[in-house]
Amino acid sequence: MCWNFPTTLKHTFPSPWLELEKTLAVRVTVQRSQLFLLLVFIILSAIAAETEDQDYVALLSLKDIWQNTPPNWVGSDPCGKGWEGIGCTNSRVTSIMLSSVGLTGQLSGDLELLTELQTLDLSYNKGLTGPIPRSIGNMKKLLNLILVGCSFSGPIPDTIGSLPQLLYLSLNSNYFSGQIPPSIGNLTSLLWLDLTDNQLKGPIPISDGNTPGLDMLLNARHFHLGQNNLSGTIPPRLFSSEMLLIHVLLDGNQLNGSIPSTLGLVQALEVLRIDGNALSGPVPSNFNNLTNLNQMYLSNNKLTGPLPDLSGMNRLSYVDISNNTFDGSDAPPWFPTVQSLTTLKMENTQLQGQFPVALFSLPLLQTVVLKKNQLNGSLVINPTHSNQLKLIDLQFNSISGLEGKEAYNGTLKLEDNPICGLTGDLNNYCTVSFSSASYSTQNVDCDPVPCSSDQNSSPNCTCAYPYTGTLSFEAVSFSDLGNNTYYKILEYSLMQSFNYYQLPVDSVSLTLSNSTTTSSEYLEMKLKVFPLGQVSFNRTGISSIGFMLSNQTFKPPPPFGPYYFIGDQYEKYTESKKSSRSSIVIEVVVGGSILLLVILLAGVYVLYTKKRAERAIEHTSHFSAQLDQSSRGGGVIKVKGVGWFSLKELEKYSNHFSVANEIGSGGYGKVYRGSLPTGELIAIKQAKKESKQGKLEFKTEIELLSRVHHKNLVSLLGFCFKKGEQILVYEYVLNGSLKDSLSGLHGSRILHDPSVD
Numbered sequence: 001m002c003w004n005f006p007t008t009l010k011h012t013f014p015s016p017w018l019e020l021e022k023t024l025a026v027r028v029t030v031q032r033s034q035l036f037l038l039l040v041f042i043i044l045s046a047i048a049a050e051t052e053d054q055d056y057v058a059l060l061s062l063k064d065i066w067q068n069t070p071p072n073w074v075g076s077d078p079c080g081k082g083w084e085g086i087g088c089t090n091s092r093v094t095s096i097m098l099s100s101v102g103l104t105g106q107l108s109g110d111l112e113l114l115t116e117l118q119t120l121d122l123s124y125n126k127g128l129t130g131p132i133p134r135s136i137g138n139m140k141k142l143l144n145l146i147l148v149g150c151s152f153s154g155p156i157p158d159t160i161g162s163l164p165q166l167l168y169l170s171l172n173s174n175y176f177s178g179q180i181p182p183s184i185g186n187l188t189s190l191l192w193l194d195l196t197d198n199q200l201k202g203p204i205p206i207s208d209g210n211t212p213g214l215d216m217l218l219n220a221r222h223f224h225l226g227q228n229n230l231s232g233t234i235p236p237r238l239f240s241s242e243m244l245l246i247h248v249l250l251d252g253n254q255l256n257g258s259i260p261s262t263l264g265l266v267q268a269l270e271v272l273r274i275d276g277n278a279l280s281g282p283v284p285s286n287f288n289n290l291t292n293l294n295q296m297y298l299s300n301n302k303l304t305g306p307l308p309d310l311s312g313m314n315r316l317s318y319v320d321i322s323n324n325t326f327d328g329s330d331a332p333p334w335f336p337t338v339q340s341l342t343t344l345k346m347e348n349t350q351l352q353g354q355f356p357v358a359l360f361s362l363p364l365l366q367t368v369v370l371k372k373n374q375l376n377g378s379l380v381i382n383p384t385h386s387n388q389l390k391l392i393d394l395q396f397n398s399i400s401g402l403e404g405k406e407a408y409n410g411t412l413k414l415e416d417n418p419i420c421g422l423t424g425d426l427n428n429y430c431t432v433s434f435s436s437a438s439y440s441t442q443n444v445d446c447d448p449v450p451c452s453s454d455q456n457s458s459p460n461c462t463c464a465y466p467y468t469g470t471l472s473f474e475a476v477s478f479s480d481l482g483n484n485t486y487y488k489i490l491e492y493s494l495m496q497s498f499n500y501y502q503l504p505v506d507s508v509s510l511t512l513s514n515s516t517t518t519s520s521e522y523l524e525m526k527l528k529v530f531p532l533g534q535v536s537f538n539r540t541g542i543s544s545i546g547f548m549l550s551n552q553t554f555k556p557p558p559p560f561g562p563y564y565f566i567g568d569q570y571e572k573y574t575e576s577k578k579s580s581r582s583s584i585v586i587e588v589v590v591g592g593s594i595l596l597l598v599i600l601l602a603g604v605y606v607l608y609t610k611k612r613a614e615r616a617i618e619h620t621s622h623f624s625a626q627l628d629q630s631s632r633g634g635g636v637i638k639v640k641g642v643g644w645f646s647l648k649e650l651e652k653y654s655n656h657f658s659v660a661n662e663i664g665s666g667g668y669g670k671v672y673r674g675s676l677p678t679g680e681l682i683a684i685k686q687a688k689k690e691s692k693q694g695k696l697e698f699k700t701e702i703e704l705l706s707r708v709h710h711k712n713l714v715s716l717l718g719f720c721f722k723k724g725e726q727i728l729v730y731e732y733v734l735n736g737s738l739k740d741s742l743s744g745l746h747g748s749r750i751l752h753d754p755s756v757d
């Protein structure tokens with residue numbers, strides 16, 4: 001569907017040649033006598049590559065040592081010829097995004113030649129091995145260094161600390177060994193540090209006089225250091241009240257000593273996992289100062305002292321303090337006060353006395369695991385208990401009576417209690433049954449079609465090659481894994497992200513399946529992303545989807561905590577044009593003829609250029625002003641069917657970009673809902689400061705989007721480029737059946753995780 005605004009049928013953008021023409025014009029006037037030289041210059045610029053030599057050399061060196069590089073990596077002009085996975089700005093390579101393409105080989109030290117590189121994402125290439133070269137420290141412009149789920153090994157080089165602009169450092173799920181380099185503390189811009197699931201050992205580095213340390217990362221929101229072999233204590237100096245951390249994940253290491261009370265100063269903290277270590281001593285008494293904490297895992301340590309006091313922690317949903325050696329005590333008085341609690345796991349925590357019946361007054365309760373304690377008396381299930389209650393596990397206690405069973409239809413586990421000894425195994429709550437719910441996306445309004453063995457039936461019942469991988473959530477705020485609503489929210493939010501933020505890549509559908517909880521208490525599930533209207537993705541599509549998940553552009557909806565994704569290798573690419581030997585020959589022949597033609601035309605062009613360039617100079621001086629006014633008039637490039645909106649109009653349509661109209665947010669910026677005076681709904685995508693593109697890229701995106709019109713893809717209606725704003729306006733589309741099943745969520749902020757930005 002297209003939208004034409006009568007006033008804005010014609011739009012112009014500054015041509016990339018304007019700058020050149022401007023230069024030429026100067027030459028023409030100043031160096032008229034050197035017409036011959038100018039001619040040569042023009043011929044050269046007509047045949048010269050658009051890529052800076054040093055960048056080409058670096059890529060060539062990677063191409064040499066890697067296998068499975070994209071087939072269109074031929075010729076000597078990666079930028080000009082659009083090598084897949086390579087992004088350029090002004091003839092310089094600024095991004096390499098090649099996730100899941102099956103690269104094998106090592107990283108070349110020549111990477112350092114890419115001095116303008118901002119993003120390096122080689123995630124999900126299991127065949128990439130060896131160390132990170134020390135020369136990585138020379139890529140001073142790097143913002144994102146993302147090597148998730150490869151097979152890199154060896155120590156992380158300390159030169160990694162000399163990347164002053166780095167925002168995202170994700171090296172999770174590799175085989176890195178040695179210590180965490182203290183120099184990471186110098187990365188003061190860093191937002192995201194993920195070293196999960198490696199073989200790192202030794203202490204968590206903190207600063208000390210001349211040595212930097214992680215305590216200096218005052219901008220970081222994420223310390224994900226779980227599933228390594230880190231040892232030593234959690235240094236008290238690691239945390240301070242100036243820190244902005246929201247996720248601290250140190251689970252599955254060998255940390256010892258006590259939990260530092262400075263952790264209680266990190267006010268923004270939402271997810272804390274320090275389970276699976278050897279921590280001892282009491283839980284600091286200022287923990288209940290962590291009023292934003294939502295998920296807390298202290299289980300499987302050697303904690304002592306009184307049970308932690310969780311009163312006042314009013315956002316707490318998920319608490320697991322199992323398997324510690326706390327002082328024996330009766331049920332603590334804070335039990336019934338933490339109203340947001342969905343999950344309480346206190347297996348083997350020396351609880352004694354009467355079963356705390358008051359627990360059942362918690363309105364959102366889903367799971368209570370109090371097994372292996374010394375609780376006695378009767379279990380009285382209050383008939384007004386939460387209707388989400390699905391599991392009461394009291395195995396290995398001294399419960400002798402049961403009341404209110406009729407009012408409860410969840411699972412009850414009372415094996416190894418006196419009550420089971422008395423009544424025998426007649427009651428099903430006295431035999432442990434294994435039931436693990438697993439979710440799978442259902443087809444929407446269609447019957448699955450039979451597909452050839454390597455294809456899959458998409459949710460829309462067409463056969464295609466999906467991009468697959470495993471999503472692992474390191475924490476979630478719920479425990480009722482049989483409640484499909486959570487997965488539906490996740491699917492919906494993934495769809496929204498793919499289809500809004502990843503334009504113009506591909507429109508997709510997706511499925512989730514095989515959800516399980518792993519031994520490290522991560523919620524894992526299989527994700528399959530299907531191309532819509534096609535049988536398979538191209539490399540750009542796969543890299544974009546991969547990047548969206550590896551770079552955490554996708555922010556999961558609130559019930560879901562921190563995650564990582566490990567993509568499988570994608571093999572069934574739709575090939576973009578292959579450069580075979582014969583086509584190279586053709587290129588040469590054609591190129592030769594063109595060269596001749598160019599020489600003939602060059603003279604004519606020079607004369608023409610002079611006039612043209614004079615105009616261009618005039619044009620160029622109005623360059624910015626023009627863009628600000630949406631570049632009306634003086635046509636160079638036309639974008640058909642796309643309208644220009646003023647900032648004022650968009651403010652009006654979105655009620656001043658009100659929070660209520662916010663329908664999503666992500667790395668790119670925010671998306672608002674709005675309505676046109678005609679009543680038509682629109683989605684307004686507003687780039688945030690950090691993610692603004694250059695004028696040319698913005699132009700390119702608009703041009704690309706304006707050509708894409710597909711029934712499953714939101715169409716671009718218009719844009720706004722003013723006062724430093726970059727805004728795209730799309731048709732507002734909601735998938736019909738999803739919309740119905742989630743009508744309660746429609747328009748709410750389910751995509752928005754206010755914590756992660």
Ligand SMILES: *[C@@H]1O[C@H](CO)[C@@H](O)[C@H](O)[C@H]1NC(C)=O
Nearest residue numbers: 264265267285286287289290
């Ligand atoms: C708890 O937080 C408040 C401010 O939010 C602060 O004044 C107080 O000192 C903190 N208490 C402890 C024990 O850290």
Ligand SMILES: *[C@@H]1O[C@H](CO)[C@@H](O)[C@H](O)[C@H]1NC(C)=O
Nearest residue numbers: 299300320322323345347348
């Ligand atoms: C507590 O420890 C036991 C024995 O090691 C283990 O089987 C169980 O999974 C642990 N419980 C939790 C909640 O981690």
Ligand SMILES: *[C@@H]1O[C@H](CO)[C@@H](O)[C@H](O)[C@H]1NC(C)=O
Nearest residue numbers: 387388389480483484485486
């Ligand atoms: C499933 O979860 C949703 C969201 O928390 C909740 O509103 C709903 O009641 C739950 N359904 C069941 C059957 O527990």
Ligand SMILES: *[C@@H]1O[C@H](CO)[C@@H](O)[C@H](O)[C@H]1NC(C)=O
Nearest residue numbers: 438440468513514515525526
């Ligand atoms: C998912 O579960 C189904 C049914 O249990 C099983 O057949 C299939 O192999 C599983 N797939 C993966 C990728 O684990």
